[in-house]
Amino acid sequence: MNVSRNQRVDLEVVANLIPPQSRVLDVGSGDGSLLELLQDTKQVDGRGLELSQRGVNECVARGLSVIQGDADKDLEFYPDKGFDFVVLSQTLQATRNPKLVLDELLRIGNRAIVSFPNFGHWRVRMSLFLNGRMPVTTDLPYSWYDTPNIHFCTIRDFVNLCDELGATVEKATALDANGQKIGLSMPWWFWNFFGQQAVFLLTR
Amino acid sequence: MAALRVRKPNNEADQPSSPVLRFGPDKPLKLDAGTLLSPFQIAYQTYGTLNDARSNAILVCHALTGDQHVASTNPVTGKPGWWEVLIGPGKIIDTNRFFVICSNVIGGCLGSTGPASTNPATGKPYGLDLPIITIRDMVRAQQMLIDHFGIEKLFCVLGGSMGGMQVLEWASSYPERVFSALPIATGARHSSQNIAFHEVGRQAVMADPDWHGGKYFEHGGRPEKGLAVARMAAHITYLSEAALHRKFGRNLQDREALTFGFDADFQIESYLRHQGMTFVDRFDANSYLYMTRSMDYFDLAADHGGRLADAFAGTKTRFCLVSFTSDWLFPTEESRSIVHALNAAGASVSFVEIETDRGHDAFLLDEPELFAAINGFIGSAARARGLST
Incomplete structure (x- = not known):
């Protein structure tokens, strides 16, 4: 039940990073909630890329500019720095090649915004530590054999990948299980333990 | 019976029952074949009213065997217009709101100059003396019709199949005159199989x-x-x-x-x-x-050095492409390659693939998902264009 509220908070955190009238590409735009939020509140020039054809058709019927495509395959067609912001919301862990996808985001956008579930969260750690089983939580409801999330990472892992790709973290936010922002002054290890989701603003 | 069935193709070809715009020797049509077509004429239909700002015009491009009678009874067959499921008062493309134009293409046989039209030089039908007509020639003629209406920028150009090719040509040749483009079940070139x-x-x-x-x-x-x-x-x-x-x-x-x-x-x-x-x-x-032949010759990328994205460089037009899963004449991949080119050109593009077993002709049929996509796209384009509902 916390999922919808948390995801909305996640979208709001993303939306707050984007100034009005920006050019935005939402990779994995899903049902178009973020694009709609951005269009309504920020008058952005928004585009979406979504894997599921049903999601795409519904978005287009709602007047959003969305195409069917795969983050792993179709980002290469976009020109360098064609967007002010490229958003990858809750999708990185489902890509086949997260490193390449992140690299593409940084190429296409002046800035990239990436949000993902933190696999370093204490509940995940506890589940593995105490039960000895892959964690299934309200936020991550899939069993290991049918999950679309094939590349989980922790906040620390992600920061390392950013370093490897030469990306600068301009801003980072971690949200706890209640969707509340974790204080800025807290160290990385604290975020990595208590952050259920993270939102990063990157540039290169 | 055979004698009774002899119609008058020449009558509809030279003296169509729809409005017709005639261009004299002072306004020839420049053809890709390298010659000028003159005099020539364009037969067309319009529905709805052009607003004062001339900003609510929609051009519908017809397919291979279509005609200008898109939303009114066809004078030859007596059947309803070929896209009446979509276009008309209160329909998805609402003629109470938009000014819809559809013209018979050059080379056609329902009133625009074509092989059945009388060649003024001989007094007989052109037959094969008419130069080969290309998609670009058709669009060039349509552009002269749009000039006649004093329309600087079309709100939308849409069409399926060969009509979709014209839409792509419009968006490529006259990007500043096309606010939004809706090519359906089409391709940027005709495949070998086609x-x-x-x-x-x-x-x-x-x-x-x-x-x-x-x-x-x-x-x-x-x-x-x-x-x-x-x-x-x-x-x-x-x-x-x-x-x-x-x-x-x-x-x-x-x-x-x-x-x-x-x-x-x-x-x-x-x-x-x-x-x-x-x-x-x-x-x-x-x-x-x-x-x-006009469809066979169409290859938009070839017209731009082999790179399709260059056909749309710098475009501000809003695009929406539609394909159908069972269309083997213009499979989804054809639309997808246009989408990729538009992405590369930084264009605003939507792309919908609709699941149906009705094949290529699905674009002419009552397909709720097609209508929902068109409705959403036209609606958001109208808001962006400042057209009131």
């Missing part, structure tokens, strides 16, 4: 002894058998294996058993024969040759 099917159709027409090298009007007949065969073959490509099987299966036509002969034993045979017969009543055989 050219092959067209060639079969043309050869069927030309093999008919009544064709007379294109001068059949002078011989008092028409290559009806050849054109009917061409239509039968083409019609199969507009459907899908699944749809054909669903509709006809191996059902027999008005009989209990096979006749062990070459009658139309099967419903599908009878259906195709009917399609062929009714087609020759409304379409000119030479025009069919010209229309098919």
